[in-house]
Amino acid sequence: MKNWADQPARAITRRKLLQASATGAALAAFPAPLIAQTKPFAGVTLHGASFQHRFFTLLQKYIPEFEEQTGMKVDLQLSAFPVYNQQANLELSSGGSAYDFVNVTFILAARWVAAGLLANLDEFTGDSNMTPAEWNPKDFVEGAQVPYRDAKGGTYGYSWEGGAMVMGLSRMDLMEKKGLKIPKTFAELQQVCAEINGTDGVNGIVSFQLHHWNLPPYIQGFGGNIFKNPPGDIMPALNKPETIEGIELYARLLKSAPKGVLTYTEDQARQSLLTGRSNIFIHSSAWVTPILLSEESKVKDTSRVVRMPAGPVHDHPASNSQGLGIPKNAKNKKAAWEFIKWALSPDISMRLVKEHGHSSVCRRSIITSDTYRKLNTVNGQDLGALYLEVLELPAKGENYMAYRTVKEFPIVGDVLNKAFEQVATGQLPAKDAMNAAQDQAIAALRRAGTQL
Amino acid sequence: MNQGGIDGERRAFIAFALTPSLIVLFAVAVLPAIYLVVTSLTPFQLTAPGSATDFGAPLRNYGLLPGDPRFVNSLAVQAKLSFWGVLFQVLLGMLLALLLNVPSRFVEFARTFFLIPMVLPPIVVAVIWKLIYTPDISPLYYAAQALHFTLPALTSSVDFALTAIIIADTWEWLPFTFLMVLAALQTIPDEYSEAALVDGANRLQIFWYVTLPFITPILVISGMFRLIDSVKAFPLIFLLTSGGPGTVTEVTNYYAYLLAFDTNEIGYSSAVTVVMLLLVAGISLGLVWMGRRREAMA
Numbered sequence: 001m002k003n004w005a006d007q008p009a010r011a012i013t014r015r016k017l018l019q020a021s022a023t024g025a026a027l028a029a030f031p032a033p034l035i036a037q038t039k040p041f042a043g044v045t046l047h048g049a050s051f052q053h054r055f056f057t058l059l060q061k062y063i064p065e066f067e068e069q070t071g072m073k074v075d076l077q078l079s080a081f082p083v084y085n086q087q088a089n090l091e092l093s094s095g096g097s098a099y100d101f102v103n104v105t106f107i108l109a110a111r112w113v114a115a116g117l118l119a120n121l122d123e124f125t126g127d128s129n130m131t132p133a134e135w136n137p138k139d140f141v142e143g144a145q146v147p148y149r150d151a152k153g154g155t156y157g158y159s160w161e162g163g164a165m166v167m168g169l170s171r172m173d174l175m176e177k178k179g180l181k182i183p184k185t186f187a188e189l190q191q192v193c194a195e196i197n198g199t200d201g202v203n204g205i206v207s208f209q210l211h212h213w214n215l216p217p218y219i220q221g222f223g224g225n226i227f228k229n230p231p232g233d234i235m236p237a238l239n240k241p242e243t244i245e246g247i248e249l250y251a252r253l254l255k256s257a258p259k260g261v262l263t264y265t266e267d268q269a270r271q272s273l274l275t276g277r278s279n280i281f282i283h284s285s286a287w288v289t290p291i292l293l294s295e296e297s298k299v300k301d302t303s304r305v306v307r308m309p310a311g312p313v314h315d316h317p318a319s320n321s322q323g324l325g326i327p328k329n330a331k332n333k334k335a336a337w338e339f340i341k342w343a344l345s346p347d348i349s350m351r352l353v354k355e356h357g358h359s360s361v362c363r364r365s366i367i368t369s370d371t372y373r374k375l376n377t378v379n380g381q382d383l384g385a386l387y388l389e390v391l392e393l394p395a396k397g398e399n400y401m402a403y404r405t406v407k408e409f410p411i412v413g414d415v416l417n418k419a420f421e422q423v424a425t426g427q428l429p430a431k432d433a434m435n436a437a438q439d440q441a442i443a444a445l446r447r448a449g450t451q452l
Numbered sequence: 453m454n455q456g457g458i459d460g461e462r463r464a465f466i467a468f469a470l471t472p473s474l475i476v477l478f479a480v481a482v483l484p485a486i487y488l489v490v491t492s493l494t495p496f497q498l499t500a501p502g503s504a505t506d507f508g509a510p511l512r513n514y515g516l517l518p519g520d521p522r523f524v525n526s527l528a529v530q531a532k533l534s535f536w537g538v539l540f541q542v543l544l545g546m547l548l549a550l551l552l553n554v555p556s557r558f559v560e561f562a563r564t565f566f567l568i569p570m571v572l573p574p575i576v577v578a579v580i581w582k583l584i585y586t587p588d589i590s591p592l593y594y595a596a597q598a599l600h601f602t603l604p605a606l607t608s609s610v611d612f613a614l615t616a617i618i619i620a621d622t623w624e625w626l627p628f629t630f631l632m633v634l635a636a637l638q639t640i641p642d643e644y645s646e647a648a649l650v651d652g653a654n655r656l657q658i659f660w661y662v663t664l665p666f667i668t669p670i671l672v673i674s675g676m677f678r679l680i681d682s683v684k685a686f687p688l689i690f691l692l693t694s695g696g697p698g699t700v701t702e703v704t705n706y707y708a709y710l711l712a713f714d715t716n717e718i719g720y721s722s723a724v725t726v727v728m729l730l731l732v733a734g735i736s737l738g739l740v741w742m743g744r745r746r747e748a749m750a
């Protein structure tokens with residue numbers, strides 16, 4: 001017979017068990033505030049935006065670490081280049097606070113800085129509680145920082161990507177066979193392109209459709225410029241004899257380029273170089289050095305990467321950078337600075353180099369380190385030294401890249417693009433095309449409200 | 453309740469039922485259009501705070517348009533693209549429909565494949581033709597080379613760039629006109645053709661006197677639709693030629709895009725867009741009017 005005296009005892013035991021469980025749950029909840037207190041930005045969602053780039057693709061692999069360290073949640077929005085620029089322009093100019101950090105696009109940096117749309121980062125770097133000494137703002141290559149400073153020397157961005165224009169040669173074997181040396185002047189460049197073109201099915205040179213990036217070094221090489229004297233005097237100078245000379249030279253060079261080069265994208269040009277279908281490509285180092293560094297390259301053994309040839313008057317290879325900054329009206333400025341500080345730290349920069357071969361960082365200490373040198377020296381060529389040499393140039397003497405950062409450049413650059421294509425396709429002689437371009441540029445600037 | 457009252461209630465109910473849809477339509481279509489027009493009256497630039505509300509010279513943007521050679525050129529390019537594109541699409545669509553208007557299971561199956569280009573996303577079509585037009589990797593150029601025929605880079609050629617765009621656009625939208633004409637052909641009673649055949653008419657005469665009159669209305673309608681839609685060739689132009697070489701393939705909406713995205717001249721870009729929309733609307737109304745007049749005369 002069942003002993004009913006046992007029932008109360010079992011019922012009591014279960015109740016006690018439930019009570020104990022509840023107590024345990026309460027105790028388990030107790031440490032939560034303590035955990036939160038060890039992460040000063042717990043609960044903060046950081047909103048950032050940039051155009052799509054390999055740097056951010058790689059950085060996203062490390063962001064979980066940052067989130068774990070800080071307690072932040074990072075929402076990084078990446079868009080196509082023109083889309084991002086428009087979004088950012090609209091957001092910043094309207095005083096919005098949707099983003100806590102943004103990419104400071106090279107061609108837009110000057111106007112954003114001048115318009116007061118970005119926060120002055122000196123407020124953060126000058127506070128030892130917010131920025132440790134080892135972060136060292138002065139470690140960034142000076143030339144790469146030029147776009148992010150105002151007239152008083154205030155800093156509104158720090159560079160994450162350097163673009164140093166260099167020349168890649170993929171078929172040194174053909175050049176040696178023909179007794180050709182690496183060209184150091186525009187005249188030699190033209191000769192090499194013409195002599196190599198068609199040899200063994202190889203084009204003398206390859207380029208891509210962004211003419212207003214490729215052209216200016218030739219124009220400046222002859223002593224011309226896009227504007228009369230940027231940034232102060234932004235009267236277009238497209239019809240000057242020196243400018244026309246640069247246009248004509250570049251048009252002649254493209255006669256040794258693949259069919260359809262006027263509509264080539266950067267990827268097409270890069271691929272043409274990597275496969276050895278074209279001998280020369282002159283562009284930012286990140287697009288050229290893959291002939292030596294990339295597994296895709298079929299011409300590693302016959303490639304060289306050197307300085308772009310010099311013009312008769314100037315030696316001004318293009319040099320630019322992209323930076324990270326904080327909108328003036330950002331809601332979480334301190335959190336944003338924590339992110340920028342982390343993303344551009346010596347540690348992350350080195351990891352990008354070592355773990356992913358991403359070499360276009362802007363910290364001098366990284367670029368000159370033994371590790372970087374070892375990883376970026378191929379066939380006896382120190383690519384890092386070359387990269388650094390060109391990246392420094394805009395900070396030495398005149399800032400010859402000023403033409404590109406004035407707010408008038410997009411308008412005039414677009415006119416230049418169209419005019420050059422008219423020359424390259426024989427629609428108009430260079431002089432006529434550039435005279436027309438000058439008039440169009442002036443009209444367009446005045447339409448946009450520019451005082452000339 | 454009398455009939456008048458009932459009718460009143462019915463109208464009130466209909467108005468009530470339509471209100472949500474009209475609100476959505478207003479929000480989705482009318483408001484953006486109004487904003488576009490309002491913006492076109494300003495010198496709005498994305499890097500000029502306050503310019504969005506500067507109505508000091510409301511007609512300035514429109515006044516600048518006639519003197520903008522690039523805008524005028526873009527209208528001419530658009531006209532060429534629209535005319536030749538629509539012409540080829542209608543004619544080839546009709547031809548294809550005539551060829552495939554056969555009661556055959558195989559032909560019916562084959563017709564399905566002809567619709568593929570029309571259902572592909574426009575950007576995919578552009579990528580396909582990008583591959584076809586890129587000399588380094590295109591089978592077209594390999595074939596030409598094998599035949600010892602020198603083919604220029606079509607998209608970089610002053611003489612052929614616009615033609616290249618027209619070919620791609622025709623390939624993309626040919627199925628539309630084909631489908632429209634095919635549907636019209638299948639509504640033609642067989643008796644008319646049979647009677648003409650009995651009377652001794654040949655195939656060409658049957659087409660000209662029997663088939664064509666039947667399908668003319670649908671040709672006009674499909675042509676009108678294609679004409680209106682031809683201003684949407686943007687993906688092809690963006691990917692294949694970027695409006696070049698020079699401005700040879702720069703149509704009006706691409707020029708508006710450059711103004712907005714490259715040079716941030718939103719106000720002026722809006723004016724360009726408004727004018728383009730007005731022109732398209734005007735052409736549409738003109739075609740409708742011509743159609744109605746033709747019906748009245750018949």
